[in-house]
Amino acid sequence: MRIISIANQKGGCGKTTTAVNLSACLANKGRKVLLIDMDPQGHSALHLNINPDEQSKTVSDVLGISGSRATSLDEVMLGIGKNFHMAPSNISLSTLDQHLSMVQGRETRLKESIDSLYQAFDYIIIDCPPSLGLLTFNSLLASTEVIVPIEMSLFSLHGIGRLMEILGLVQEKTGHKLKINAVATMYDSRTRISKEVLNDIRDNFKGSMYKTVINLNVKLKEAASFGKSILDYQKRARGFTDYMALANEVVKEEKHLGMELVKQNKAFSKIEKQFVFHAPDAISVKIVGSFNNWTLSEESTMERDQEGKWSKRLLLDPGKYEYKFLVNDIWIEDKRNPNLSDNAFGGKNSVIEIV
Ligand SMILES: Nc1ncnc2c1ncn2[C@@H]1O[C@H](COP(=O)(O)OP(=O)(O)O)[C@@H](O)[C@H]1O
Numbered sequence: 251m252r253i254i255s256i257a258n259q260k261g262g263c264g265k266t267t268t269a270v271n272l273s274a275c276l277a278n279k280g281r282k283v284l285l286i287d288m289d290p291q292g293h294s295a296l297h298l299n300i301n302p303d304e305q306s307k308t309v310s311d312v313l314g315i316s317g318s319r320a321t322s323l324d325e326v327m328l329g330i331g332k333n334f335h336m337a338p339s340n341i342s343l344s345t346l347d348q349h350l351s352m353v354q355g356r357e358t359r360l361k362e363s364i365d366s367l368y369q370a371f372d373y374i375i376i377d378c379p380p381s382l383g384l385l386t387f388n389s390l391l392a393s394t395e396v397i398v399p400i401e402m403s404l405f406s407l408h409g410i411g412r413l414m415e416i417l418g419l420v421q422e423k424t425g426h427k428l429k430i431n432a433v434a435t436m437y438d439s440r441t442r443i444s445k446e447v448l449n450d451i452r453d454n455f456k457g458s459m460y461k462t463v464i465n466l467n468v469k470l471k472e473a474a475s476f477g478k479s480i481l482d483y484q485k486r487a488r489g490f491t492d493y494m495a496l497a498n499e500v501v502k503e504e505k506h507l508g509m510e511l512v513k514q515n516k517a518f519s520k521i522e523k524q525f526v527f528h529a530p531d532a533i534s535v536k537i538v539g540s541f542n543n544w545t546l547s548e549e550s551t552m553e554r555d556q557e558g559k560w561s562k563r564l565l566l567d568p569g570k571y572e573y574k575f576l577v578n579d580i581w582i583e584d585k586r587n588p589n590l591s592d593n594a595f596g597g598k599n600s601v602i603e604i605v
């Protein structure tokens with residue numbers, strides 16, 4: 251299992267974009283991937299259309315912020331797509347320093363929780379916060395590798411020295427070498443500054459740098475705002491080609507590392523799917539389908555937000571399902587889903603396929 255922290259204390263250099271899209275591309279290449287968000291801002295979750303504030307359990311519970319430390323990572327992780335899970339975080343993680351200030355072994359909490367997942371994933375990708383505090387330290391101590399995204403701007407190399415010091419400290423503490431690779435992000439071939447900074451980074455990192463350069467591509471920003479990876483948003487985009495190339499480079503290293511891929515893991519094969527129905531005036535909206543044998547239960551009740559959007563998340567095994575919404579006791583198909591099939595009552599059912 252490779253455990254890769256995406257770290258750089260500079261905000262806005264492409265950590266989250268790299269963590270999310272590299273994870274999605276690795277999963278697409280058949281690797282079993284868990285993305286862990288270690289940033290209290292919860293950007294990784296938002297990038298994948300998960301509301302970090304709506305989760306009953308998050309990484310904070312795993313690290314033991316809310317008292318007892320009985321929560322394991324697999325209680326927190328959500329299925330995003332085939333081979334792809336994520337463990338979300340929210341603002342509650344920002345108090346880790348405070349809560350654990352006197353606790354022995356506070357730097358190795360993430361490492362311990364990952365140890366129990368050994369053999370479940372090929373890759374664990376950790377999205378680090380923009381700081382060098384306890385959260386980043388926990389991430390680095392748990393990692394076997396670090397990817398340092400560096401954006402092409404004037405001051406982007408400023409602070410890299412401090413990051414390298416911390417990485418040195420981690421290596422001393424763990425006694426094992428961390429593989430470090432820089433990756434150039436937001437490269438704009440039209441500007442001189444991009445070319446100059448790229449040359450500077452290549453000088454600085456020498457061989458410890460991925461050949462792939464991530465170009466500036468507005469589709470990457472758009473994908474994030476739509477809550478999708480670039481793979482699900484637009485495969486024609488330059489951003490997709492770039493992150494796929496990076497994933498290819500990462501996968502190529504497996505042979506050299508002597509890595510063995512994990513076999514199919516049944517335990518984590520369920521995928522979480524969110525169903526949404528917009529009906530501000532409805533009194534009740536429920537979801538019923540072949541996944542719950544078309545029967546009403548606790549599972550079918552949807553929750554309304556302030557704007558009148560009713561939603562429900564269901565954990566589903568891979569397969570094909572038919573479903574409908576029951577809006578004030580009237581059957582209605584999913585307006586946001588164009589896939590329909592004829593049902594036995596002369597009407598239509600919505601159809602969803604989980605792969
Ligand atoms: N290659 C890119 N091209 C265009 N926009 C990008 C690119 N990489 C990141 N961004 C955008 O820049 C902003 C900061 O990126 P982000 O990945 O959130 O950085 P960090 O996690 O290091 O703070 C986000 O709005 C993101 O969508």
Ligand SMILES: [Mg+2]
Pocket residue numbers: 265266267289293378
């Ligand atoms: Mg981020």
